[in-house]
């Protein structure tokens with residue numbers, strides 16, 4: 001690397017670390033927010049599950065009440081039939097059959113409600129578990145944030161101070177170019193790979209490649225305006241590296 005670029009590289013390392021620290025702080029906060037959303041969702045699901053259970057219990061009570069009422073009427077009718085008090089025997093028999101049908105139907109509904117109550121209870125337990133898991137996730141996220149934040153803030157302060165010093169000390173023309181590149185989100189320092197700029201892929205004339213290699217001149221890429229920090233060997237086994245990651 002050309003000597004003029006050494007303080008640039010040092011400043012860039014500071015800025016990159018500042019970016020990374022900011023990103024980490026944002027991610028810690030985002031993790032907490034995501035966990036909070038999950039807890040809220042799990043709580044809502046549990047409330048819904050409990051409401052469904054309450055509703056089913058009410059349904060069972062209602063079916064039971066209806067069953068008692070119809071059974072009472074059936075018993076009365078039976079007594080009338082046995083006592084010979086029924087005015088119209090055929091009509092009474094028909095009525096008895098209808099009541100029995102109603103009782104059968106109510107029995108079926110009661111059985112379905114009983115089966116549903118087992119499924120609802122299983123779902124409620126699952127929802128409770130899910131809520132418990134999300135609460136642990138939230139606690140972990142908060143712990144991670146609490147544990148890491150002081151270090152992040154401390155390191156941030158240190159790097160900021162170092163960055164300021166290095167930025168001020170940088171040669172004015174380099175500083176202006178550096179700030180401009182950072183503003184435009186450029187990588188600042190790039191390399192030449194196979195006579196091509198690693199950033200913008202523009203061809204680099206042989207003379208400039210030579211200058212970079214000998215580190216005699218500060219060479220700027222004509223495509224992206226970044227500085228060439230050196231020459232890089234083309235990575236033939238790039239695919240393998242990617243696969244290993």
Ligand SMILES: [Zn+2]
Nearest residue numbers: 197200221224
């Ligand atoms: Zn370039």
